[in-house]
Amino acid sequence: MLYHAYQIYADMILPACTLAELAAATLAANPRSGGFDAVPRLRAACELIALVRLTHHRPAFGIDHATVGGQPVPVTEEVVARTPFCSLLHFRRHxxxxxxxxxxVAPMSGHFATLLRGTVQTMLADHDVYLTDWHNPRDIPLLAGRFGFDEFVQHLIGFLQTLGGGTHLVAICQPTVAALAAAALMAEDEDPAQPPSLTLMAGPIDARVNPTKVNVLAMSQSLEWFERTLIGMVPLRFAGAMRRVYPGHVQLLAFMSMNPERHEQALRELYALRERGEHDKADAIxxxxxxxxATMDLTAEFYLETVSLVFQRFLLAQGLLDVSGRRVCTRAIHRTALLTVEGERDDICAIGQTVAAQDLCTSLSPYMRMHHVQTGVGHYGVFNGRRWETQVYPLVRNIIYTSS
Structure with missing residues (x-):
């Protein structure tokens, strides 16, 4: 009923949001129509109404060029491998x-991989970038099978093997656990495609450290409560009909509830900027x-297994994580340089949770390890924005180049 109730609501507001979107576009094209001074305010109001609508399809990356060596270079997107659950996307620089x-590795946490658009754009200056473009489970037929934590790890291993030896691995937020597990399994197998460097950014390697609201919630309820309360079923009208999922709109509401004042202030600022005619700033918001x-569902099995393995039982941090029946031994990692990055003000994955990977990779020489705490940023500032570009990215680039 959870998903069906949301879909009824979404269908009800769709006409109003669509009309508001059209009205905002019309008013934007005629900012002072008939000398009517209220047009900017009316446009801003329509824009806010239009934003109420959630979407469930991946937005375009819109990356058509990169600056390499100070020169613009055309970029095209190419899918080089595909499974029912993910496309391996290559941003090819001509x-x-x-x-x-x-x-x-993009997070599978309620948003599409386009959340890393800025990360990709920055890295294209110096790297040949491939990205995990996860598909929305509500569009994946039941016949495609299950997708849980084990399948996530196997996707990473498979993609690294597809790309071949020498491919560096960078994981952001939730997939840091799976990325570390994949690197460990490949190291134990002496897989020639094991990554020469592994960068883990703002991820819950050990969620016991400095618990955030996210961690407290995970520990405050049983796994059965999460399944009973938060898991819904995709309605029949979609390709993934009857698939059990953790709906993306539920995750979005959870994120927004952590900082409701911040979002209210941002939307008020959008209105004020439109009214004042500061459209570039308003467009950014x-x-x-x-x-x-733009929200994406998670399969029920992936969500529940992540809650259990990562946020309730902390299995990787305790050396007890199994993937597809194999125990993950992080001590096996001895050729892969490790960089961990955390944000000083991260209220989703607190300081100490990601650096825990350094203590787990005991076979790495000291010169192959590096940790960085980025001051003045929250969760998203670790991999997006000015400080990412000027302070974090140079460290990521350095460990990749020195390990190549």
Whole structure:
């Protein structure tokens, strides 16, 4: 009933949101129609109404060029491998060869991989970038089978093997656990495709450390409560009909409830900027929320297994994690340089949770390890924005190049 109730609501508000969107576009094209001074305020109001609608399809990356060596270079997107649950997306820069190959692992946490648009754009200056473009489970037929934590790890291993040896691995937020597990399994197998470097950013390697609201919630309820309360079934009208999922709109509401004042202030600021005619700043806020309100479901098995393995039992941190029947031994990692990055103000994955990976990789020499705490940023500032570009990214680039 959870998903069906939401879908009824979404269908009800769709006409109003669509009309508001059309009205905002019309008013934007005629900002002072008939000398009517209230047009900017009316446009802003319509824009806010239009933003209420959630979408469930991946927005476009819109990356058509990159700056390499100070020169603009055309970029095209190419799918080089595909499963029912994910596309391995290559941002091919025309005429550029010889730079390190990187697999960037996007989180599967209620948003699409386009949340890393800025991360990709920055890395394209110096790297051959591939990205895990996860598909929305509500569009994946039941016949495609299950997708849980084990399948997530196996996807990473499979993609690294597809790309071949020398591919560096960068994981952001929730998939840091799976990325570390994949690197450990490949190291134990002496897999020639094991990554020469592993960068883990703002991820819950050990969620026992400095618990955030997210961690407290995970520990406050039983796994059965999460399944009973938060899992819904995809309605019959969609390709993934009858698939059990953790709906993306529920995750979005959970994220927003952590900082409701911040979102209220941002939307008020959007209205004020439109009214004052500061459209570039207003566009930046609008574009963020268009992206933020594009939600993706998670399969029920992946969500529940992540809650259990990562946030309730902390199995990787205790050396007790099994993937597809195999115990993950992080001590096996001895050729992969490790960089961990945390944000000083991260209220989703607190300081100490990601650096825990350093203590788990005991076979790495000291010169192959590095940790960085980025001051002045929250969760998203670790991999997006000015400090990411000027302070975090140079460290990521350095460990990749020195390990290549």
């Amino acid at each position: 005429g550029i060869v010889g730079q390190p190959r990187v697999l960037l 609008r574009d963020f929320y268009i992206e933020y309100f």
